[in-house]
Amino acid sequence: MPHDLSRTRIEPARRGTPRRGFLSATAGFLAAATWGCAATANAVGSQVDVAVIDRDTGGALDIYAHRGRSYVAGRPGSRYAIRVSNRSGERVLAVMAVDGVNIVTGQTADWSQGGYVLAPWQSYEITGWRKSDREVAAFEFTSLPDSYAARTGRPHDVGVIGVAVFNERIARPVPAAPPQVYRSDGAKSESDAGNTARDELAEKSGAEQRASADAAGRAMVPQPAERLGTGHGAREHSYASATAFVRRSASPREVVSIRYDRWENLVRAGVIAQFGLGEPRAFPKSARNDGFVPDPPAR
Numbered sequence: 001m002p003h004d005l006s007r008t009r010i011e012p013a014r015r016g017t018p019r020r021g022f023l024s025a026t027a028g029f030l031a032a033a034t035w036g037c038a039a040t041a042n043a044v045g046s047q048v049d050v051a052v053i054d055r056d057t058g059g060a061l062d063i064y065a066h067r068g069r070s071y072v073a074g075r076p077g078s079r080y081a082i083r084v085s086n087r088s089g090e091r092v093l094a095v096m097a098v099d100g101v102n103i104v105t106g107q108t109a110d111w112s113q114g115g116y117v118l119a120p121w122q123s124y125e126i127t128g129w130r131k132s133d134r135e136v137a138a139f140e141f142t143s144l145p146d147s148y149a150a151r152t153g154r155p156h157d158v159g160v161i162g163v164a165v166f167n168e169r170i171a172r173p174v175p176a177a178p179p180q181v182y183r184s185d186g187a188k189s190e191s192d193a194g195n196t197a198r199d200e201l202a203e204k205s206g207a208e209q210r211a212s213a214d215a216a217g218r219a220m221v222p223q224p225a226e227r228l229g230t231g232h233g234a235r236e237h238s239y240a241s242a243t244a245f246v247r248r249s250a251s252p253r254e255v256v257s258i259r260y261d262r263w264e265n266l267v268r269a270g271v272i273a274q275f276g277l278g279e280p281r282a283f284p285k286s287a288r289n290d291g292f293v294p295d296p297p298a299r
Contacts, residue, residue: 090168
């Protein structure tokens with residue numbers, strides 16, 4: 001039977017509210033709205049897109065597809081946000097979890113729990129663990145033992161972000177006013193996603209990050225490193241209020257998930273294969289011979 005969630009939360013767009021380190025990007029039971037190919041900036045679902053944003057650079061982390069799963073490489077100590085974009089013309093409920101923990105209630109995640117309600121075509125960013133109607137504790141990449149899940153005795157599902165998406169049972173008209181961000185059954189909302197100018201900056205930053213990663217990958221073979229988790233960071237302002245949402249079904253329409261770890265661990269696992277650790281070839285360009293050995297580039 002459908003779940004009748006009569007208590008939901010809505011966060012108005014508070015454009016004047018300062019947010020600490022506001023240059024963010026994506027992860028978890030979630031989805032975002034930037035398209036790409038080999039290494040993309042979002043995990044694409046049928047109704048929502050999910051992206052992970054590095055809040056220190058403003059760039060969306062590249063998402064790598066490997067054996068049917070999506071991965072991002074995080075940097076220890078950096079804060080991140082999860083950007084979710086509703087691709088449909090109706091409201092949807094996104095029940096979200098990081099490391100197997102519901103990001104609103106702190107419970108071990110179950111998709112019957114509360115989440116965020118997205119208006120038609122809306123995108124927004126979640127920057128942390130919900131602490132109250134006014135605050136969140138920032139998401140930040142940290143060592144596995146320091147993750148919130150491990151510190152609360154639940155280390156087994158560290159390293160994954162998830163979004164379970166539900167349709168609404170009763171269709172609602174598209175509002176004439178700019179859409180708001182909602183949350184269901186005690187779950188609260190985050191701020192609106194960045195504007196077009198910031199998205200362009202994020203894409204440029206992402207290209208620079210990929211170029212830097214390419215150079216680093218060719219220079220050395222990464223060594224094994226401790227796995228990443230998501231910590232319980234500093235408190236930040238984030239306001240929310242309530243609305244109602246009735247689920248069309250007890251099971252989600254879709255689940256979008258993104259796994260994460262350190263860059264060097266993903267390289268060694270073959271997820272980021274183009275950075276070396278594949279089988280070396282004696283003659284990469286076959287039997288071609290262009291002459292003699294050229295000098296290396298000047299330092």
